[in-house]
Amino acid sequence: ASATPSNRRLVLGFESLPGSMTDAIVVPEGYTAQVLVPWGTSLEGGSNGWQQDIHMTPAFQARAMGMHHDGMYHFPLDTQHASRDFLLAINHEYIDQTSLWAPQGGPTNSDEGARPADEVRTEINAHGVAVVRLRRDDDGHWAPVAGDAHNRRITSATPIELSGPVRGTPWVVTHWSPDGTRVRGTNNNCACGHTPWGTYLTCEENWPEVFTRQGELTPDQARLGINGERGRYGWESARDGEQGEFSRFDNTPRGDDPTKDYRNEARGFGYIVEIDPYDAGSAIYKRTALGRFRHEGCWPGRVVEGMPLTFYTGHDSRNEYIYKFVTKKHWQQSDANRPGEAYDRQAIGARYLDEGTLYVARFDADGTGEWLPLSVDAIIPRGEHKGRRLGELFEDQAGIIINTCDAADLMGATPMDRPEWGTVDPHSGMVYMTLTNNSKRTDEKSDASFTGEGEGVSAMGSGYATAPVNAANPRADNTYGHILRWQESNDDPTRMRWEPFVFGGSASDADNNLSGLTDVNAFASPDGLWFDDRDNGEGILWIETDNGLDKGRENAVAEMTNDQVLAVVPGAMRDDGQPAINAQNQAQLKRFAIGPNEAEVTGIFATPDRTALFINIQHPVNWPAANTEDATQVTQGRVRPRSSTVVIQKRDGGQVGV
Ligand code: FEO
Ligand code: CA
Ligand code: CA
Ligand code: CA
Numbered sequence: 001a002s003a004t005p006s007n008r009r010l011v012l013g014f015e016s017l018p019g020s021m022t023d024a025i026v027v028p029e030g031y032t033a034q035v036l037v038p039w040g041t042s043l044e045g046g047s048n049g050w051q052q053d054i055h056m057t058p059a060f061q062a063r064a065m066g067m068h069h070d071g072m073y074h075f076p077l078d079t080q081h082a083s084r085d086f087l088l089a090i091n092h093e094y095i096d097q098t099s100l101w102a103p104q105g106g107p108t109n110s111d112e113g114a115r116p117a118d119e120v121r122t123e124i125n126a127h128g129v130a131v132v133r134l135r136r137d138d139d140g141h142w143a144p145v146a147g148d149a150h151n152r153r154i155t156s157a158t159p160i161e162l163s164g165p166v167r168g169t170p171w172v173v174t175h176w177s178p179d180g181t182r183v184r185g186t187n188n189n190c191a192c193g194h195t196p197w198g199t200y201l202t203c204e205e206n207w208p209e210v211f212t213r214q215g216e217l218t219p220d221q222a223r224l225g226i227n228g229e230r231g232r233y234g235w236e237s238a239r240d241g242e243q244g245e246f247s248r249f250d251n252t253p254r255g256d257d258p259t260k261d262y263r264n265e266a267r268g269f270g271y272i273v274e275i276d277p278y279d280a281g282s283a284i285y286k287r288t289a290l291g292r293f294r295h296e297g298c299w300p301g302r303v304v305e306g307m308p309l310t311f312y313t314g315h316d317s318r319n320e321y322i323y324k325f326v327t328k329k330h331w332q333q334s335d336a337n338r339p340g341e342a343y344d345r346q347a348i349g350a351r352y353l354d355e356g357t358l359y360v361a362r363f364d365a366d367g368t369g370e371w372l373p374l375s376v377d378a379i380i381p382r383g384e385h386k387g388r389r390l391g392e393l394f395e396d397q398a399g400i401i402i403n404t405c406d407a408a409d410l411m412g413a414t415p416m417d418r419p420e421w422g423t424v425d426p427h428s429g430m431v432y433m434t435l436t437n438n439s440k441r442t443d444e445k446s447d448a449s450f451t452g453e454g455e456g457v458s459a460m461g462s463g464y465a466t467a468p469v470n471a472a473n474p475r476a477d478n479t480y481g482h483i484l485r486w487q488e489s490n491d492d493p494t495r496m497r498w499e500p501f502v503f504g505g506s507a508s509d510a511d512n513n514l515s516g517l518t519d520v521n522a523f524a525s526p527d528g529l530w531f532d533d534r535d536n537g538e539g540i541l542w543i544e545t546d547n548g549l550d551k552g553r554e555n556a557v558a559e560m561t562n563d564q565v566l567a568v569v570p571g572a573m574r575d576d577g578q579p580a581i582n583a584q585n586q587a588q589l590k591r592f593a594i595g596p597n598e599a600e601v602t603g604i605f606a607t608p609d610r611t612a613l614f615i616n617i618q619h620p621v622n623w624p625a626a627n628t629e630d631a632t633q634v635t636q637g638r639v640r641p642r643s644s645t646v647v648i649q650k651r652d653g654g655q656v657g658v
Helices: 058-062 117-125 219-224 345-353 390-394 397-402 404-411 507-512
Strands: 031-036 069-076 085-092 128-136 142-144 152-154 159-163 182-184 189-194 200-204 272-275 285-287 295-300 308-315 318-320 322-330 356-363 368-373 419-424 431-435 482-488 495-503 526-535 538-545 564-568 589-594 600-606 612-618 644-650
Touching: 031 142, 058 117, 069 200, 069 612, 069 644, 085 189, 085 200, 128 200, 189 600, 219 404, 272 345, 285 345, 295 419, 308 419, 308 431, 322 345, 356 404, 368 404, 390 397, 390 404, 397 404, 431 526, 482 526, 526 600, 538 600, 564 600
Parallel strands: 069 189, 069 600, 159 285, 189 295, 419 526
Antiparallel strands: 031 644, 069 085, 085 128, 128 142, 128 152, 159 182, 189 200, 200 272, 200 295, 272 285, 295 308, 308 322, 322 356, 356 368, 368 495, 419 431, 431 482, 482 495, 526 538, 538 564, 564 589, 600 612, 612 644
16 A cells, blocks of 8 residues: 555655756756767767767768657666666657758758758658667766667667557558558657566657648548648658658558558557667567557556556547556566566567557546446447447457547547656556646536536547546646546456646646645646655655747746756545645655756656666757756857756765655
């Protein structure tokens, strides 16, 4: 059982920081912050390293850290040195074309006309995932191990296998893969997950934006937001190379035969992607059973011998849903990771991740909730298709997966305020998930369960452009965001109890400050989350924010501080519908670190010994300072910005946060 507020022993041992708006990282007294593996860091080392005026090429970028670091996780090479020598797997979510093409004054034909092929190849190679070995020396200084055999780049052009229900179906047939078994690239990899057998899960979020289709969109294209005219970067406009190298981003049908064009290319995206970081030559798999949408991340639940495994996911769009996947196969400890060894982890991955049940969440007004199965035999509970099976509408599981959001609509899922990261307390199994904000939430009152016939039921392919407030998303025009938590029933894991954990807010917007936050812990737009298990049932919940002014957020928090990292000792559920963090327990929630101007703080884990906390700084505009690894140094004059990992440690080598 988790600790109750009255018997909490864990105390945050630092002073909560006042807000900061500088081009530096701020950390508490007694801590250091080191910049590590910024964009453009060569994984091969040697003399051809990064320079401030480097003109990036496809070949260099394919062997260097990509742009816009986001989710990440650590994979030890052996248990003994796990806190000082490990493989970092890290996502490169998207690109900053201004910084990428700074020496030539910006990208060529970004808005119209044909893009030069090598610029597009470079941009494609700046996306995806990196695996890089990191090591700490005896002075506490971290560095990448250049040329290590594990170092690897996966880009938006790397061949990847499809697995699970969608593999080999007509949905994903293309000219390049006429049998529908493969796709090129993974894109807009946002948050992440990991498995107990030692693989990394990277999650495809805003991938629809790089695709385009002329003419009428299919229902899944419309629902997920494929562009009608030009992709986000116009990649499809480049003069084609081999086998639709660029034209594949244009999903317009070119005749009757889908094996002759790329109408289905985007249906190879929107998945959880499994990578074995221990073998740089291993095949990569998109695990389609976990649903297809704008996947933020994938968070493993409690791991119990002889029980199914659970993975929580969320769809980060306004009024979209929270999901979980429960494996058919029950966990066997004999499948656990053997750190550093090379063997076929993907065969283990296939056994757990290709078969199971995908569920979507409904949060009811009475503080309970239900997981609704998205399977062919699930009975639609409401609306015009009430009483029919999902299989009657979507034919088979592949049809349900391709149209995951529509199936979720039909089953009566609760539309949420943009689900971002989740995390699970490994002892209690309590799940936390951020709901970052929602400008399309209206104050019309409604029951969260949508039991009323037709009420709030969206048409297939449409979703909810706006949705009324409900118990789990109770604020109209939710600019500050909030965090929910829930505990599932041991007897029936399709049932849960949920409560609001904390509401973002600011004392200077007192009417909307539902958790009574102060100047030293006000936050908005929670995004990253990590439950840092410390002491048999107690832990620190770390919260990262993405409230950047660059995204047009105009709220009281954006006026007082840059994006930040907070720490909270959670305590037990209240079960009275009130937020767990309130005016009486502000000391439980402290501001630990603050990022540079206009950047979000994302990606988070600590070493097993908890002496080093790793975070990412994404989309800075004038950071880090040139020629320094000290993240706390204010930039002097404009620099070419580079998203980077930052490692925060105590000067005395002690545990972070306490
Ligand atoms: Fe890429 Fe929803 O954050
Ligand atoms: Ca981001
Ligand atoms: Ca995010
Ligand atoms: Ca975000």
